[in-house]
Amino acid sequence: MKPQEVALGAAPGEADLHFKMGDFGGGSLYTMAAVVQKANPSTVRVPIRTLDSYPIDLSRPIFMKIDSEGAEYSILQGGRRTIEGAGNLTLMMEFDGVPSRGVGAR
Numbered sequence: 001m002k003p004q005e006v007a008l009g010a011a012p013g014e015a016d017l018h019f020k021m022g023d024f025g026g027g028s029l030y031t032m033a034a035v036v037q038k039a040n041p042s043t044v045r046v047p048i049r050t051l052d053s054y055p056i057d058l059s060r061p062i063f064m065k066i067d068s069e070g071a072e073y074s075i076l077q078g079g080r081r082t083i084e085g086a087g088n089l090t091l092m093m094e095f096d097g098v099p100s101r102g103v104g105a106r
Contacts (some may be wrong), residue, residue: 004049006046006047006048006049007046007047007048007049007071008051008075009048009074009075009077009078010077011050011074011078011084012049012050013047014031014048015045015046015048016029016041016043016045017029017044018030018042018054019042019044020040020041021038021040021042026069027080028070029046029068029071030069030070030071031070041051050078050081050083051078051083052078052081053078054082054084056082056085056086058085059087060088061088062086062089063090063092064091066092066093067094072095074092077090077094
């Protein structure tokens, strides 16, 4: 596993990542009260890639954890081929009360 300095989403592009400097959790591509109300909020422009753009060996067992502070639906949209093509996939998602309505979820 190698860390990537990108965000995952439904389509390639760029977006602003909102976070609190020194806080390694709770950052989001969406301006949410939980992020904006923190002391000294910061924003940085990040590239967006789709999960499907990564070369993943779908013949092997895959464990995927998604904890993206509201971008879960967008990530799933950008990973549709990977998820549908995986023969042995375990998918863990954390929602933690983050509202997904308004960011693509239905």
